[in-house]
Amino acid sequence: xxxxxxxxxxxxxxxxxxxxxxxxxxxxxxxxxxxxxxxxxxxxxxxxxxxxxxxxxxxxxxxxxxxxxxxxxxxxxxxxxxxxxxxxxxxxxxxxxxxxxxxxxxxxxxxxxxxxxxxxxxxxxxxxxxxxxxxxxxxxxxxxxxxxxxxxxxxxxxxxxxxxxxxxx
Numbered sequence: 213x214x215x216x217x218x219x220x221x222x223x224x225x226x227x228x229x230x231x232x233x234x235x236x237x238x239x240x241x242x243x244x245x246x247x248x249x250x251x252x253x254x255x256x257x258x259x260x261x262x263x264x265x266x267x268x269x270x271x272x273x274x275x276x277x278x279x280x281x282x283x284x285x286x287x288x289x290x291x292x293x294x295x296x297x298x299x300x301x302x303x304x305x306x307x308x309x310x311x312x313x314x315x316x317x318x319x320x321x322x323x324x325x326x327x328x329x330x331x332x333x334x335x336x337x338x339x340x341x342x343x344x345x346x347x348x349x350x351x352x353x354x355x356x357x358x359x360x361x362x363x364x365x366x367x368x369x370x371x372x373x374x375x376x377x378x379x380x381x
Contacts, residue, residue, distance in 0.1 A: 311376030
């Protein structure tokens, strides 16, 4: 009957060849079904791993928790940035550079009991303290340093202490 249909259309089809062609098509469809089944199985495993055995609601809860955690971290990060700026601003006025020069104020004494101590901030502003030790006692002098210079003339040891402290930049 099928051959009559094909003959009415002007085609001659060998029933054996038709059977082989249909068998090949069925085989190809079977292979495609197996491949698709394998892919679906892999996707189901990935979905199960993603939801950790839960359902879509538990996945949604996990995602919402991640968004909340991200917002907390972002807020904390901004707070930390403000704190760091405040700390850096405060550190500018803190003595960051220091130098100590010991010397003998009076050559007959020895032991280098006199000293000059320079304390400077980031802008080379601060103080130089000079302690002069003699047989009668010790005398302490302080001179203000503004941006690396002093209005009062510095002694050699004081100048050396300020220069060493400035090198600590």
